[in-house]
Amino acid sequence: MADEKEGEGVSDEDVAAEWAEMAEEGGDGDGADGGEGGGGDDDVAAEWAAMADDGEDLDAGSGGNARVLNQDEIDSLLGFREGGDEGTDKSGIEAIIDSGMVSYERLPMLEVVFDRLVRMLSTSLRNFTSDNVEVSLDNISSIRFGDYLNSIPLPAMLAVFKAEEWDNFGLITVDSSLIYSIVDVLLGGRRGTAAMRIEGRPYTTIERNLVERMIAVVLADLSAAFDPLSSVTFRFDRLETNPRFATIARPANAAVVARLRVDMEDRGGRLELLLPYATLEPVRELLLQMFMGEKFGRDSIWENHLATELWYTDVELEAVLDNTTVPLNDVLEWEVGSRLDLLAKPDSLVDLKCGEVNLFRGLMGRKGEKIAVRIEEKMENE
Numbered sequence: 001m002a003d004e005k006e007g008e009g010v011s012d013e014d015v016a017a018e019w020a021e022m023a024e025e026g027g028d029g030d031g032a033d034g035g036e037g038g039g040g041d042d043d044v045a046a047e048w049a050a051m052a053d054d055g056e057d058l059d060a061g062s063g064g065n066a067r068v069l070n071q072d073e074i075d076s077l078l079g080f081r082e083g084g085d086e087g088t089d090k091s092g093i094e095a096i097i098d099s100g101m102v103s104y105e106r107l108p109m110l111e112v113v114f115d116r117l118v119r120m121l122s123t124s125l126r127n128f129t130s131d132n133v134e135v136s137l138d139n140i141s142s143i144r145f146g147d148y149l150n151s152i153p154l155p156a157m158l159a160v161f162k163a164e165e166w167d168n169f170g171l172i173t174v175d176s177s178l179i180y181s182i183v184d185v186l187l188g189g190r191r192g193t194a195a196m197r198i199e200g201r202p203y204t205t206i207e208r209n210l211v212e213r214m215i216a217v218v219l220a221d222l223s224a225a226f227d228p229l230s231s232v233t234f235r236f237d238r239l240e241t242n243p244r245f246a247t248i249a250r251p252a253n254a255a256v257v258a259r260l261r262v263d264m265e266d267r268g269g270r271l272e273l274l275l276p277y278a279t280l281e282p283v284r285e286l287l288l289q290m291f292m293g294e295k296f297g298r299d300s301i302w303e304n305h306l307a308t309e310l311w312y313t314d315v316e317l318e319a320v321l322d323n324t325t326v327p328l329n330d331v332l333e334w335e336v337g338s339r340l341d342l343l344a345k346p347d348s349l350v351d352l353k354c355g356e357v358n359l360f361r362g363l364m365g366r367k368g369e370k371i372a373v374r375i376e377e378k379m380e381n382e
Helices: 002-030 032-061 071-078 092-098 108-129 145-151 176-186 205-226 277-287 300-310 328-332
Strands: 134-144 156-163 168-175 234-240 254-264 267-276 318-320 349-354 357-367 370-378
Touching: 108 134, 108 176, 108 205, 108 254, 108 277, 134 145, 145 254, 145 267, 156 176, 156 205, 168 176, 168 205, 168 277, 176 205, 176 254, 176 267, 205 234, 205 267, 254 277, 267 277, 349 370
Parallel strands: none
Antiparallel strands: 134 254, 156 168, 156 234, 168 267, 254 267, 318 349, 349 357, 357 370
8 A cells, every 4th residue: 555655656756747848938038937937836836746646545535426316306207296194196107097097076066966975875775774874975986997997995895877868877885884884774673783794705695685775776766856857767787796796897997986984873884976078978978067056056047038039039830721541643633623522611620720739720711812710729739
């Protein structure tokens, strides 16, 4: 190590000597000023030597000018935002992928429908179980159908139902806690005690039948909740325990999930209602309406204006003197000047029609220069 240091010192002196010689050669023509210039060059040479020593010490001691990134810089490179939790922080690629998802908030009336369902379901389940039942809406979210099936906690029952008028399907998921609670309540379990849960076995026929009865109550209330918007009938299709057999849409399709909480004193569980966006497409325009208080999407001002304008609408009436049936062969033989005999008499009643609707019946006469009909009775249409 001593030899290396001495070698380094000699090399630095040689560099300084070369700079001094170059300075002297450049300052020979200046006389005394050249001497001053040589002293300045010695200082420059000394600075260069010091810089060389510093560079060698760094290379020998630390192995190079390496820089360590802190945690904030690492998070920035990975695409995470500061001040967020794990559920909301997404990388740029994940944000691009999820940007194709449609938010349920773009359908304002859908939240109103689910609120109506909660109020109606609370009353219906109280009558169904003869117990104090409270139903609450936890949240409404958008999710891809495949991700939802993978997130279902098993064991559970999945009820597939069909919207008859919309010609598509939906899904109701009942977790094991609610299943055992319903069975316990309907079969006379004691109040104030939690329902017994027996895991690791398939559901019995009795349990399935009782859950089907509860699903029927939920579907009836769901139909009533949609009634102010669109008349629809939700029909129970089948009950599955394996999510793979409850595939009603493609895994990448978007769906709306409403998570309901059913509490019966110390018992209860969760019930989730899934409606694919393809199912809601027939009533999408209605769901885009803004909620206007208790009018539930109806605009009374427009309705009154339309009703007023209808009174000033012009309609065309036809006066039918008589109806007769003629064979097609006779019709083909008609020529200009042919006569068609009608059975109408001067005192026969004439029918007044608007399109295919019979409105009035009256007697034909004359008023001034025009033929007129005096209305005698109003015709009732079935």
